[in-house]
Structure formats: structure tokens, C-alpha cells
Amino acid sequence: MSFEEIKMKRLFQVVDTSTKKQFGSEFYHDKRSAKLARAKANVDHNSETRFVVSPGPDHHKFKG
Helix, strand or coil: CCHHHHHCCCCEEEEECCCCEECCCCCECCHHHHHHHHHHHHHHCCCCCCEEEEECCCHHHCCC
16 A cells, blocks of 8 residues: 555544534544644643544554
8 A cells, every 4th residue: 555545544533522523624644643633723722632533434444
């Protein structure tokens, strides 16, 4: 599997714990990118734990 194919996977997402819904409409191909987005969302909303990283819809399919 090439790097470009991996980048197209929706492996991680940021979830709002107060609504239990995905925050924004973005998916991430690596955990580091998702954690950076989570940290920014938490800072923007004056929270430390409101947003969390969770597996995306393609996570269970990926065997990389």
C-alpha cells in the first residue's frame, strides 16, 4: 500500500464528548494529526478533555 493510499484512509476522527458527535467533518490518516486537531479544539473551547481522538470508519479495515 502506497503512502497516498494510506493518506486517503479515514483512520481517526475528533469527537466532542459533550454531544458524542464528530467535531468538524475532517478525518485523519495518522494519530499525530488527529491529536494536534484535538489539542487545538480543546484550547479554542477552554477545555482540556472535551474533545477526544477516536477510531475513524476505515480504522478496522486498515492492516498497515
